[in-house]
């Protein structure tokens with residue numbers, strides 16, 4: 001997984017990840033109207049509208065970016081039909097050649113973690129039959145239950161060539177309340193970073209990076225510099241660019257000298273570009289996917305200044 005991600009980043013010269021975090025307020029009126037006419041104002045309509053919205057965005061950006069990151073919360077809130085839209089979005093994006101980062105942020109004791117791992121990055125068995133359900137290539141995890149809670153996923157990464165991005169230093173303003181706590185002279189996020197580095201040691205690919213990556217928020221560049229130093233073989237998934245205020249100027253510390261080591265996510269900044277003043281004047285609401293494409297191209301250009 002990690003080698004294919006790096007190959008795609010290099011081929012496209014773009015480390016951008018498009019976050020697929022649909023909200024009804026982003027979905028153009030004509031899509032909502034059709035969905036409501038078919039199914040009423042129901043979770044089924046919302047989920048159908050999300051899928052169509054995502055499909056148009058995927059069509060518009062799949063030749064520009066290596067990966068998409070659907071955020072499961074946006075779908076899960078609508079129940080079974082929302083989850084179906086999450087699965088259908090993944091299948092559609094995979095067919096277009098995109099790598100899928102499922103932002104699911106799971107965490108539980110090992111026996112329960114096995115079920116999450118089977119469903120998301122492995123396979124479930126029903127008697128003699130096996131099924132792959134969600135089919136993400138990599139997922140996000142919360143590490144705060146410790147090593148035994150991560151083990152089941154590590155086994156699946158080996159067996160099914162999958163990857164993980166484990167929360168190390170999150171982008172939200174209050175992440176320091178817990179993650180910056182000092183224990184025996186070291187910040188908690190540094191300790192977690194070292195643990196992630198250790199968990200990834202057996203999963204280093206041909207390009208020298210591990211399939212076990214870290215989530216490091218774009219809003220914390222100083223902490224990122226320390227983490228980059230202590231985890232050189234770890235790929236960083238970096239949320240916080242755009243809507244949360246980070247810009248390319250903040251991102252130098254996240255990359256290694258080889259120009260690799262980080263992928264930068266933007267969700268609202270891309271999928272809701274048609275509602276921003278910058279693009280609103282150039283694209284009609286129906287052209288929301290073209291606005292998303294323009295936002296990706298602008299982000300790509302912005303990120304060039306890092307290198």
Ligand SMILES: O=c1ccn([C@@H]2O[C@H](COP(=O)(O)O)[C@@H](O)[C@H]2O)c(=O)[nH]1
Pocket residue numbers: 019021071103169170171172215216217239240241242243244265266267268269
């Ligand atoms: O530390 C973290 C971890 C995850 N996220 C997720 O990334 C996107 C960010 O969306 P934007 O619209 O670009 O702000 C969203 O899915 C978050 O849940 C994060 O922001 N920070």
